[in-house]
Amino acid sequence: MSLLELRGVSVDYDGTPVLRDVDLDLADGELVLVSGPTGSGKSTLLGVVTGLVPRFSGGTLVGDVLLDDVSVVHAAPRERAHAVGYVGQDPLAGFVTDTVEEELAYGMEQLGLPPETMRRRVEETLDLLGIADLRGRDLRTLSGGQQQRVAIGAVLTMHPRLLVLDEPTSALDPTAAEDVLATLTRLVHDLGVTVLLAEHRLERVVPFADRMVLLGADGRVQVGEPADLLETSPVVPPLVELGRAAGWSPLPLSVREARRRARALDLVPPAEAVSVDPAPGVDVRRLSVVHGRTVAVREVSLPLGAGRVTALMGRNGAGKSSLLWAVQGSGPRQAGSVRVAPSGSDPADLKAGGRRSLVGLLPQQAGDLLYLETVDEECAAGGPRTRGLLDELVPGIPGDRHPRDLSEGQRLALALALVLAGDPPVLLLDEPTRGLDYGAKAALARTLRRLATDGRTVVVSTHDVEFVAQAADEVVVLADGEVVSRGPARRVVAESPAFAPQVTKVLGAPWLRVDEVAAALEGRGS
């Protein structure tokens, strides 16, 4: 008997179909991965299961949703809460109370469970998720990974049989993401909870998934074994791309499997790129940033070369954003100096207008930059060059579209065009890959490479190691506000296993990207 069943579900928003004739059975104790390009309706599918669609999203829903063979399609999310738990993209936005312990108890209070049961379950859940030492902490002071685990715990205390998660690791650094995923697999294996999970970064989740739901652009879904679906899927992790390039069948889904297969490959490693000393771009000297009593950045000295893309990595709260804002000159700066070549002027000494024509910064929430009703109005306000830049980045965005109706990748491009309108020689990007699918990320990587080739200094902070492998020349790893390692991407990434992309994990250094392997394979063939 299936736990939850979707029968012929179709959803459309204002006549635009998002899901069409979706049939899906979820059995007890399986981990099901929902995948597809951006905007293909992953969140909508999850919303149908939890009941948030169409109640919180608008649109019309046709079809039936059965929970234990009882139709719940007309039941509000609150009436499904005892069986279906939901964790949203931003855990902090969903927190109702102040402290970890109260948050864990909130759902049970709503269900009206007896106090002894609540007490017991809170303690059990604290231990299960390894967050017992956080019980009295203010939720806002937790790190991203801790918040995500508390959000999962807050749902688990209600003992749901189905756990629905929308991109639970998108904002997390690689280690925290692995923690959360390990927690989820433990729930599936030990407690028999069914997990339905939407995720962009397949490389993290595919090895754990029992089944996969692949959403197509036409709103139809394919359901099946990950290995089968990934043969033809438009979005695939680098591992599968590697498998396709090498012609492996069945496709390897975990690094371990791929490594076994790769032993048979005999490839000539890519030639070490001859490193030319780049022209100086930005010189950061002994920069310190202090927030209250915490030192976010401690005496960082960092020469950044022009014509290079530098990736800034490190766990959540390592000081990446603080460093970028301080370099741009708008953020607080306790001590130190920044010199931008060739004039050697410090952006912090300039007014906002001068600053942005010297150093452009794309903030984490790119939407904060946008305030007008159409793309054309935004471009007009941004200056004469904006529209041209936008068409270079992503051609063909209709001018009368509202910026909020654009896809993540298009909105990012618009914000980037606005930042680039002042033609700054230095461009900083704070976590631009959040919410982008593989296609959009590859496009962004190409854009950054092109901007660097034009002679700009590009710095991008990110958690996404695969993106770093594609885009970056150099990597700087921050920890606790200090630089712990820096150098060419190929070396830094090979040195620390946590930051290694999948190709490096499989083939070892100096391999970094699938296209290198593909080129080497071709070279061997000819």
Added chain:
Amino acid sequence: MSSARLPRDLHPVAWWVWAIGLAVAASSTTNPLVLLTVVAVASLVVFARRSEQPWARAFRLYVLVAVVIVVMRVLFRVLLGGGVGGGHVLLDLPEVPLPDWVLGLRLLGPVTRESVLAGLYDGLRLGAVVVCVGAANALANPKRLLRSVPAALHEVGTALVVAVTVLPQLAESARRVRAAQALRAGDERRTGRLRRQLVPVLEDALDRSLQLAAGMDTRGYGRAGTATPAERRVTGALMLTGLCGVCVGTYAVLDTSVPRLLGTPMLVLGVAAAVAGLLSAGRRVGRTRYRPDPWRWPEFAVMASGIATGAVLHWVSEHQLVVAYPDLASFPQVTLVALLGSLVGLLAAVAAPEPRPVTS
């Protein structure tokens, strides 16, 4: 140490009653010595018993506001020429002539000791009340206070919690948007700038509210209880009757031309119906409370010390007028009753258990 005094968070209602007692005491006198004692008592208790949670640090802010109030009061006295009716002239400033139609207002003019003192005393009184409120905020999280509302008012309580949560986030997102908008070119006119600020902040606030609402809903907030439609109708009717009764009753009590029969009896009837409605609504609410704050003797002691302070100083303001409202010409006097009365509030620090330590 008895088990009631093991480290724990005191019931928020106890702290609020205590603080209100102190505030009543402060508002019933202008004697600077008594007022300073009350402020000192409130500060001492805060330093002794506040927790390490973020809201506890807000006390400094309230003290700052109090200081600003005192300074402003004195400044205004000097600026607007409080020195009417003579007194000791401290500084003979020239009076700025104002047109005739500004009746009863003077700009500058001689500054007398009496006018400065009057401003100081007045400012101190208001400042002391602010410090008392700040003490309550620092000692008891306002959100926990809201959690203590009766079950029937659960919805109202949660709405308030959400408002309290979203407001500080609004300030945070305004700061973020301001920084972000400086990174792009755009409208530099006044209205344009306002729009650049406002639109992203409002969008963000709406998004957050929706996400919070979705989060609450998926976690069972507002689940239908076990009540039958008939029970719900009875509850609704009781609440409505109660509301009407209270309104009519209050009106009748305040308006002396209305027959007496309509006054007090109607009010009592209304309150009774409202209470019955709340009880009936509370019974059908299928919610429970996790680790409710216990109410034991330290709570009573803290509450009593606050009430005692308020009561004693209120008595002083009625029976020892010279002490409560000292003459501006001489140094203020204090009686033993007034002093002891204001010091009673300190007992709260002794009676209250230590706050629960926050693990980090």
